[in-house]
Amino acid sequence: MxxxxxxxxxxxxxxxxxxxxxxxxxxxxxxxxxxxxxxxxxxxxxxxxxxxxxxxxxxxxxxxxxxxxxxxxxxxxxxxxxxxxxxxxxxxxxxxxxxxxxxxxxxxxxxxxxxxxxxxxxxxxxxxxxxxxxxxxxxxxxxxxxxxxxxxxxxxxxxxxxxxxxxxxxxxxxxxxxxxxxxxxxxxxxxxxxxxxxxxxxxxxxxTPPGAPSPGDATLAGLDDGVPPEIAAAFADLERLQRVHAPTTGLLRTLHDLLGGRIIERTAVLAEQLRSPDTGWRLDAIRMSGDLMTRWRGDHADLIRLLARQVADDDPEVAAAAAAVLGSCHPIASPAREALAARVVALGPREWAAPQPRLRRAHQEAVVALARLGDERAAPSLFTALTADVDAWRAVEAARFLPGASDLLAPLVADRLSRADHSRDRDEMGIHAMLTTLSMLGEPGTVPAIAAALTAAVRHGRAGTITAVLTALASFGPLAESALADIRPLIDSTDAEVRHAALAALSTVSRDLDEILPRLLALLDPPTSPSEAPVFSGPRSSGPAAAAEGPPGDADMAAVRAAVDVLKVIGPPAAAAVPRLRELVGGGREWVRVPCAAALWEIGGEPEAPVVIEALLSAWQRNGCVADPVVACLRRMGPSARPALPHLIAELAQSRRGDGGITDIEADERLQRACRNVIAHLGQ
Known part of the structure; x- marks a missing residue:
């Protein structure tokens, strides 16, 4: 290159x-x-x-x-x-x-x-x-x-x-x-x-006469054999996104920008674009459809159904593009379920490894989109991918959405993990993906393979992988007890992220509070100098003197976050942390104040409600990016969340995804559901 x-x-x-x-x-x-x-x-x-x-x-x-x-x-x-x-x-x-x-x-x-x-x-x-x-x-x-x-x-x-x-x-x-x-x-x-x-x-x-077949798959010139397949695929996807197939595309993008959140009108325009016999027009319209759904809230069911028709298109590039958009918009893509399943089932699992790249991609995109809908009809193709080792990395990422097929898929992913080479940089991304999938599938029989990955990662000094393995083990709770001997030494690691992940894993796997709690409480106290390790000195007093010490500096924020995330799960037995948590919610950055407020509620309960509500709402007002964890905490607070009603109603009134700091469609749909849930429970 x-x-x-x-x-x-x-x-x-x-x-x-x-x-x-x-x-x-x-x-x-x-x-x-x-x-x-x-x-x-x-x-x-x-x-x-x-x-x-x-x-x-x-x-x-x-x-x-x-x-x-x-x-x-x-x-x-x-x-x-x-x-x-x-x-x-x-x-x-x-x-x-x-x-x-x-x-x-x-x-x-x-x-x-x-x-x-x-x-x-x-x-x-x-x-x-x-x-x-x-x-x-x-x-x-x-x-x-x-x-x-x-x-x-x-x-x-x-x-x-x-x-x-x-x-x-x-x-x-x-x-x-x-x-x-x-x-x-x-x-x-x-x-x-x-x-x-x-x-x-x-x-x-x-x-317009029927257009010529769509262009072939993106080429990856300049990427050598050392590039992980996930990265190569991402570059290919980026190249596809940058293509413009029709001279009117820029013009129609201008129109869609002008119409903004007028969903009905934009859908009507897209419907006309999608009925074109020209494949280039339709490919560009499919991409514009994805832009609309990922950037604007609203009822997109009609547009989803229009894209579902494209999944059955004879041109594999059109079918792949439509399936890819449906996969990226999976939280709202249910109306396309049967169309995706029809393509996946009609061609069968062997199509995953079709020799023609265009046919293979069309099938794989449909399988991934179907899997992201939680539909187990995607499982046979994923099984084929994992056993035949054809684009298995893509199957690993899709399998995590099928917990109902964990008995079929999890052992295959665990087997791949056991054969992974922890010495190579290029394999690290794939290893992390396998750990995430095994964590989400939650199959207890895969714990030994995950624990073995911890041993290998420690041997090769892979701090990032060690942290990922510890996070995966923590998701199994006491079912990962067999890995305690490997977890314990890591709570004294020289790497801060490894230490924090080890403490989190130990707290959920062993639940030995006498062992864990003092260390967690120590993380809430910032050191007085960069070289001084934090040592917990007992519950801190509140008042002017304590408040003057203020929130921790940038170097300690990650430690505080790591501690409060675990303390929140421990709940009332961590009462010794309450005085310090009260200080932390009173100022500082929102991404620390919000988890501290959530931990304060889980530990202190109703008596802490006024402090918690004030911290949550002020943080949300200052930084919309914390909306998701704020609303999650409000949901747990029940009737005590009533002062947040105006904020919840205002959030749902936003028409553009991202007005509250959320830019991901999955996170935004989750946020909207949580807001509606809290409002409903408050009787509004």
Whole structure:
């Protein structure tokens, strides 16, 4: 793989743009795009870039023009300099090379100061462009011009209206006019926008002949044999996500951004996109469907059913893409269960190892999505994967969602774990995945294999794996008692994370409070110096003197978190921790205050409710990322959580996932369920 330039300075990067080596040019362009925000000499390099952009002998001229436009978008001072070169961009927008024109057209909306002249130039350019992608870019540039220079807006909007209804114009250009007219007035999107778009889409799809088969699987050039298969697959998925199959895709993304949380309207548009006979249109629509469901709350059942139909598509790339989206949205994907099962069962488990990569991926994505729904009809394919050792890493990750098939799958995963090579860095990710799966399946017979992995990880000094094994053993509780002799020595490890994980495992496996509690309580006391180990000195007094000591510093936060997570499980027998927990919930960072408040409730109960509620709600208000553990604690508090009702109701009123700090659909759906559960139990 190409390892970069010898001279990473701006002159070195600019010189590399003329290199005969395509990989060196690509590397230089990538670095220049990344440096736009931070490189102090970026503006000084503009004349050199313009010289290359206008020289027909320059390799990758279109990429140079695109870089200039990117610089102008990001740096105000550069934009001023680029406006002085507006005539150059006008010439580039008429260049014989379509790639150069495509890169230059946006500049006509971004860097022309004479709005009327720029609008005329763009409108005159439209009929000269034979390609749909370039015509759409011209309409987009006009909208950019209208937004940047309001003096031109009225005329441009009127022109958009005429173009949208012009039967002589091609359909994609009319669609661009409809959408970008709405883009120019985002605060007052008309009710006829979506019907107009759907009408044009219907006409386009009706006139579109069936598309060619979709492109093949992503290639992984530059990844050597030492890359774990999980990483290679992630790069392939990223490459697929970056593909654009249809010239209207960027345009329709703009529409979806404008519509935001209007789920019904966006679903109607996506339905029309998904009925296209063109495979590229459908692949892009499938990805947009995933974007909608993962970013916005709402009733997505209709969209799930639309994607379920794509799972049965004859094109394996379309079927795989739909199944992958359904798998990523599994908390809401139940309406697709039978469609996924039909594909999985019809082809049988042997399809997991099909020799054709496209067929194999389509089957595997459907199996994984079905498994994530907890459907045991996925188990035969996973069994085949694990026994035949074909893409077994993917089967390991999917198996964790099938506890009902643990007697079938857990022994196979445990066998793989027992054969894992703990000396190799590349195997560490797979080992962690196997430990997580065995923990979630909870099959007691796999404890010896997990304990053996602990011995191997200690022998090879794999602190991360040791921590993962200890966490897995802790999930088995007393059923992992046979591993106590291996766990105990690790509570004195020099690695802090290993110590904390060992204490947590010991507390759940042995439940010997006399052995565990003093060490846990000691973790709540920050050391007075970096080199001083924390020693528990008995219950701390509360009051001004204690409060003055304040919360622990950054170096001790992880220790406190580790302690309170275990103390929360111990409950009332850990009463000696109550005074210190009261101090910790009174200030500091939310990710420490919230677990401390939860532990205080589990240990102290009702008398601590006022302190706990105040800490939880203030932390939630300051940092939405703690919403999940806050609501989980409120649920356990029962009637004492009544002061949180307004916060719970406000959370459910949010339409966008992430407004409360949650960005993962699984976590967000869990949060919503928990909020509804607490509200219901409070009688609201």
């Amino acid at each position: 190409f390892n970069g330039l010898h001279d990473p300075s701006l002159p070195g990067l600019l010189t590399a743009l003329r290199s005969a080596d395509p990989s060196e040019r690509d590397e230089a362009l990538t670095r220049l795009h990344r440096a736009v925000h931070v490189h102090p000499d970026t503006i000084a390099g503009l004349p050199f870039l313009f010289t290359m952009a206008t020289d027909p002998a320059t390799p990758d001229r279109a990429a140079i023009v695109a870089l200039l436009v990117d610089i102008g978008r990001e740096i105000d001072d550069a934009a001023a300099a680029l406006r002085e070169r507006a005539a150059t961009f006008a010439a580039l927008a008429a260049d014989p090379d379509v790639r150069v024109r495509r890169a230059a057209i946006p500049a006509l909306g971004l860097f022309r100061d004479d709005a009327q002249q720029a609008a005329v130039l763009l409108r005159e350019r439209l009929p000269a462009e034979p390609g749909a992608a370039e015509r759409i870019l011209i309409v987009e540039a006009l909208a950019t011009l209208a937004l940047r220079l309001p003096a031109a807006a009225d005329d441009i909007l009127l022109w958009f209206g005429r173009l949208a209804g012009d039967p002589a114009a091609d359909l994609s250009t009319r669609l661009a006019a409809v959408i970008h007219r709405a883009r120019c007035t985002p605060g007052r999107i008309s009710d006829d926008l979506v019907p107009a778009v759907i009408s044009l889409l219907w006409t386009i799809t009706s006139l």
